[in-house]
Amino acid sequence: MSDVPSRRGFLRGGVGALGAALLVPRAAAEPDVRIAPAAPAPVAPAASPAGFSESAAVRVTVNGTPHALRLGGGEAALDVMRERLGLTGAKRGCGHGACGACTVLVDGAPHASCLLPGVALHGRSVTTIEAVGGADLHPVQRAFLAEDGLQCGYCTPGFVVSAVAFHDAWRAKHAGARPSAAEVADALEGNLCRCGAHPRILAAVARACAGEFDAPSTVSPVRVDAVAKVTGRARYTTDVKLDGQLEGLILRSPHGSATLTALDVDALRAAPGVKAVVAYVNVGGVVRFAGQEVLAVAAVDRAAGLAAIEGARITWTPATPVVGMVAARAAGATPVFATKKALDTAPSAAEGAVFPGALAGNLRGPVRLPFARVAQVEERFAVARTSGTTYKETFSAHSQCHTTLEPHAAVARWLDGGLEVWVSTQSVHDLAVDLSEHYALPTGAVRVHAEYVGAGFGAKVGMQMESRVACDLAKLAGAPVRVVLDRAAEIAVAGVRPGAEFEIELGATADGALAALRGVAYGDGGVSVGSSVAVLARLVYDSPYKDLVDYDVLSNAPPVKPFRGPGGPAALWALEQAVDAIAWKRGEDPVALRRRWTPHAGRQRLYDWVDTLPAWKERAREVGADKGRYRRGFGFATGVWMPMVQTGVEVRLEASRDGIVAASACQDTGNGSKSVVAYAVAETLGIAPDRVRVRFGDSADPASCASSGSRTAVSMGPAAEEAASELHAALVAVAEDRLGLRDAVAAPGGVKHAAGFVSVADLLAASPPITVTGRRRRDPGGYYLPFAASGLRFFDETPAAAQVTEVELDTRTGIVRARRSWTGISAGRIKVPQMARTQVEGAVVQGVSYALYEERRLDPATGRTLTADLETYRIAGLADAPEMDVHFDEGGFEGVLGNGIGLSEAATVAVAASIGNALYHATGQRPTRLPLRPDSFLEVRS
């Protein structure tokens, strides 16, 4: 199985289906590891026929330096830059020219270097991100810093290179004019950002073109690691190259269901360039999804590894796979797991938090929550049907792929009994623990590095298959091994949000109170279990009259993983449309109805804010008001998420005359956690944030949390503040003891004393190095549950979002666009407002992308993923993002240290539902199926 499920996975704090999750131990699927030692097998080069040769001489100028190279005809310009010249700023995002992360300038024009043959560079001049700007940076780079036009940064070099070409041409032609968003989007249509920095990128480029960033000293970055990202200097796992490093390639099952009947490992071992082979499925073993890892080879380079895998002698006895929820639930469907025992090997969709459920065929469940008044639900519906209002509908949501622009990647090497791994992970500390347990190494013998991480969204928590393959191969080969998933594997198996079918029934009493809520959800989690959807519908409205049931529908599809608010978007797609339907039926304002149903103070304040929005206030009060070709509609939905914190995490400050370093075994996946820590330290000390250097991504530093479950900022911020307070106290002691100052007290920026003031810098200059550690303490307000698991705690008060979206339906084509979006967030105090805004905007972009464009599709015959590239798996481009307003309500959360909690998931879960409600407003037709392809609305004609 492609995941390594474990009970601890939950304890470390994935996103449990609920606070009160029951812990179900899951046995890890653990096939034998087959060992194949290195067997060098040199090959004699074949003679080339007349006119053809194996390679060609290429003279190319790269960043001003002439190079003479001999290149193979199939070598991509991107590999020439990255592998031969060590210029790793350009990234391989998709590998087929769709994402633009590999963009370089050739004779000044942006090119997709992944598709450009290296030999095409002969006689030409290449500029990569490394040569853009210089010490003072290019105006476009400065604009990206000031506008915060980035999150994880993996797409950033490509965007910057494209934008620089546009900027320079624009300035030459239009002087100081500002281009429109559409003009910028035209120029950057070949670049994709998965984190959703769209509005910030558009603004940054437009402002740079208008000349706002011509002066070198005009900006300091919002985000502390932004300079490294806009210059291409940030090194991600995919950029790591160690001496003697081998390339690990994975052979995956082409079948959705099959038994491995023969495999010639000896032949593979003897293949040219192959140094090690490891098998993950034994002869006689079965595979349950297309893309499942069968074996891996370490080879001298990628080409040799690919050739070996393509030549592998392997035979299968395929069976007919069960594809899709209809087939899986059909009478007589082949069970994907024949027995409950076999099911225990299934990966978990929820990082281990799985409720027990019976297994019948391919249906696992019911998993039902023990609500207080579940027995009275039907009674309440009966009354509501006669005297109140009820609504019943079946909604469906599709499977969505994480497809982070940095694919899953790991580089492993074994040294003196220890293991060192560079990995693109959301959980540096936990992964080190996982690896030490998996390889039976003492804690401390494993070191994990992840200085820059090209996003995760939930797909990179804990030990994933690429880490294991890299470690296994490196051990066998006795050399470092890098494993980087290609885009097809990344989309197919590295991260999928489960699709779902959700039958929901909602009732209101005659006086408009919530009468009862009932829902049955079927999660489309492939071979994995725990795709909770219905239970998440409990989060929004307070009522004991709920009956919510989840089933897993098992099929021969790749396992799913948590994805930013895991089952939330599907749950709210149904629930928030049902609430909207009740409001329309009652002839009531949808916000007014929610006011009654959600008494929470934070949400009430968000509803106040919504009521002040001019566009919302002035919307038509009837459905289908627009009669022309284009019909606008406004939709509202409430988003909430579970309020989590991980206590016990630590931040260490290493302060000396050289400056202040904040260190923690945390990671910044683009969520801005490094900046949160830097700002927390700086604010506590009263110094500028750029005076604090943050070192994340090294498991040797103090233990930290995973970046998942919207918990990084709330966990790390207070730990950093505590460390900074301790440092401040230590500086007071320095003032008194070393400098002999009297009446010294901590003051912003330094220490006040009887005779004046000494700055932090001056105190550090007078002091030997100071090391202090801050820890995330318990929160004064207490928790929802009396116990903690590995420090993971849940608060009573939930973060919430109020999402208003304006859509426009083209009735002629059925195409829907999200035009404007207003997002109010109640998550307490916001530490870095500009960065939080970027985060919320990204959440909205991802929500729009989910609702309108993304759709994982499987071949019904084989279970293979058809949408295995970024051309067919479509994520929102710059021009698809709505205009956005973000509002932070900073009240509440008094019981939480720092008075604020995470917002990442709350901000995205309601977006699709708000679009559904807006389309109902526009047309009087309620969409029930996601995604909203044009065929959903082709019936609506003016």
Place this chain on the structure above:
Amino acid sequence: MIAFPTSAAEAAALLASRPDAAARAGGTDLEDLRHRGLRRGPTVDLRDVADLSTLNVTWDGGLRIGAGVRLAALAADPTVRAGWPGLAQAAGGLATPQVRAAATVGGSLLQDVRCWYYRDPAAACLKKGGSRCLAREGDALQHACYDLGACIAPHPSTLAMVLLALDASVEVQGGPGLNIVSLLGDGSDPRRTHTLAPDAVVTAIVLPAAPAGVRAAYHRTIQRARAEWPLVEAYVHIEVEGGKIARPRVAVGGVANRPLRLLEVEAALQGLALDADPEPALRAVDARAQGGPAAPAWRARLVVPTLLDTRAAALAAAPRAVVAAPPLADPPASPPAPARGAR
């Protein structure tokens, strides 16, 4: 293995010497196919072939476009924009800037289909010598809505669709030229998107002179705002005589295994008053949807909307300027970009 011929004749000879060899221009399609293991033979790289990248007005007022002209150069060329604006729009409206910078006219015309079964290395579809069309039996969401052959992958070339409407002809090294209709064929061979012989090298596309006053537009219906393969795409050009449409040309792409010239729509539009509702005339195309594969039937319902939008854009466009014919000596116009190579 790779070879760098310096003439089209040499390229053709190299291709003939190795039946498994493939010609490469920009490489934007071929390299993707190679990465997916769908092409394995030697490469005949056209990088050093002289004279493939010239673009010039012919003695009779037509346009000769070297096969190696980059799409970005075609889209930006002032002569093309003035004289064949729909073609310039099409070249600038497909793919992305990063692809248009490298992809060439010849490669764009001869590229392979984007079908997700065809591009899946593990799927043995009809086009790869298998016995059946996997999309027809499987998931055809992105496939043809007009059923005109065994393979239902939509023809991928936007330029081919426009060139079809413009009655282009194709110059082939060492052989007689082809008109665009015969190059595209009838779709009866599911393995090919064109009829060019494996060892043939396209050297140029030639367009006949278009009358002054023509109004032209290219438009694609896509779901995302940009950078997407079309659900349906269309080219429309018309002349206006006495407030009526005259001599319309209409073609659509993305709907069948080859681009389609819609003669029935042209006939219905001919003589139609400019202010008359064009939809009934455009609905003449709907007969083609009868009997098509069921899966993407909704795509067929996007054809008329796309034609409506394209016709409206054509009407709104400036009439075609008169393009001055060059002196009789017919010197090649200077190429707008260091062009060689394909998509």
